[in-house]
Amino acid sequence: MDISNLRIGIVGATGAVGQVALNILESYHHPIEKIEAIASPKSHGKKIKYLDNYLTVKSFYNDILNSLDAIIISATSDVSKELAKIAKSRNVLVIDDGSTFRMDDTVPLVVPEVNGEDVEWHNGIISTPNCTTTPLVMVIDSLRQIQKINRVNVSTYQAVSGTGSLARKELIDQTKAMLSSQDYKVQIYPYPIGFNLLPHVDDFLTNGYTKEEMKMVNESKKILHDESISISTTCVRVPVEISHSESVQIEFSGEVEINDVVENLRTYSGIEVVDNITKNHYPTPLDSTDQDDVLVGRIRKDISINESRGISLWLSCDNLRKGASLNALQILNEVKIRSSKTFSKIK
Numbered sequence: 001m002d003i004s005n006l007r008i009g010i011v012g013a014t015g016a017v018g019q020v021a022l023n024i025l026e027s028y029h030h031p032i033e034k035i036e037a038i039a040s041p042k043s044h045g046k047k048i049k050y051l052d053n054y055l056t057v058k059s060f061y062n063d064i065l066n067s068l069d070a071i072i073i074s075a076t077s078d079v080s081k082e083l084a085k086i087a088k089s090r091n092v093l094v095i096d097d098g099s100t101f102r103m104d105d106t107v108p109l110v111v112p113e114v115n116g117e118d119v120e121w122h123n124g125i126i127s128t129p130n131c132t133t134t135p136l137v138m139v140i141d142s143l144r145q146i147q148k149i150n151r152v153n154v155s156t157y158q159a160v161s162g163t164g165s166l167a168r169k170e171l172i173d174q175t176k177a178m179l180s181s182q183d184y185k186v187q188i189y190p191y192p193i194g195f196n197l198l199p200h201v202d203d204f205l206t207n208g209y210t211k212e213e214m215k216m217v218n219e220s221k222k223i224l225h226d227e228s229i230s231i232s233t234t235c236v237r238v239p240v241e242i243s244h245s246e247s248v249q250i251e252f253s254g255e256v257e258i259n260d261v262v263e264n265l266r267t268y269s270g271i272e273v274v275d276n277i278t279k280n281h282y283p284t285p286l287d288s289t290d291q292d293d294v295l296v297g298r299i300r301k302d303i304s305i306n307e308s309r310g311i312s313l314w315l316s317c318d319n320l321r322k323g324a325s326l327n328a329l330q331i332l333n334e335v336k337i338r339s340s341k342t343f344s345k346i347k
């Protein structure tokens with residue numbers, strides 16, 4: 001990734017995703033003078049350590065865009081709507097981490113490894129997928145090259161940081177209180193998340209699925225450009241701080257060899273196969289935290305599907321990193337590589 005010449009605004013710089021975006025820029029030694037850390041007015045003036053210096057957080061004002069080529073918005077949907085409109089009118093590229101524009105037909109929804117070419121038709125805004133969709137479409141894209149995939153069934157095990165920094169605090173506070181038999185508050189989720197599991201991520205819809213589950217279904221089809229693939233999901237919040245995991249069953253149209261499955265996953269950019277059951281090697285959320293790659297393991301035939309047409313696997317992916325901020329920065333890199341338009345002339 002080489003985006004060191006770009007002037008980037010991180011909107012939501014004090015939040016769970018924004019902080020990781022800054023960490024990634026720091027690891028690339030992105031020049032501090034080419035970064036604006038933007039958050040709500042309550043954070044205005046806060047200092048964030050960056051390399052051997054400090055970034056000063058600013059609340060948004062229109063003219064801050066004059067010094068920027070692109071903004072990455074990791075805030076609220078209201079902020080996305082408002083700032084995207086202003087940025088677009090000033091030819092500043094918007095990469096949005098939220099769900100506001102994902103299913104908008106005029107906005108590309110991009111995981112660079114899968115559909116990087118879609119950045120070419122952007123109209124000023126590009127969206128990143130939901131943090132559970134990204135690792136799933138990478139696995140599907142890798143395996144559909146062996147054989148057409150008919151059906152995918154997924155259960156997720158989602159970390160609390162997917163709900164933002166306040167949810168991380170709630171998990172830790174509840175766990176400490178429960179261990180010392182003290183009272184605790186339940187604010188973010190409908191039930192305690194400490195020592196618990198909640199089969200409920202985002203609001204319920206009339207079809208019995210949650211918004212999160214339908215996001216995975218609809219976003220996957222858009223990114224893969226494949227309306228024919230059947231996808232069903234159950235999303236579960238678990239008492240893990242960072243990294244979402246998924247149990248995935250894939251049904252192909254014909255027979256597949258496990259060796260081919262492993263080989264395709266192993267050679268796919270952005271995936272690391274961690275799969276040696278004789279040594280108890282498999283992906284865990286702790287192992288995938290702070291990793292760029294999606295970790296995939298427990299790869300085996302799905303014995304419930306005839307004629308060797310099915311496989312089961314398990315994955316873990318850092319939801320704040322490849323699930324959000326890293327993917328957003330990689331999209332910027334993709335635009336830089338592919339787009340014939342210059343950053344200052346995006347229309």
Ligand SMILES: NC(=O)c1ccc[n+]([C@@H]2O[C@H](COP(=O)([O-])OP(=O)(O)OC[C@H]3O[C@@H](n4cnc5c(N)ncnc54)[C@H](OP(=O)(O)O)[C@@H]3O)[C@@H](O)[C@H]2O)c1
Binds near residue numbers: 099129
């Ligand atoms: N967490 C994930 O795993 C994940 C993954 C993919 C996508 N996303 C999406 O990324 C976005 C942020 O999620 P998060 O988990 O990082 O949330 P978060 O931890 O709650 O952080 C929210 C950020 O938004 C800022 N903000 C709020 N109002 C603002 C305003 N008026 N102007 C500028 N900044 C404002 C906050 O600043 P203050 O600190 O000043 O309030 C904070 O920096 C959401 O849209 C979410 O859906 C999250």
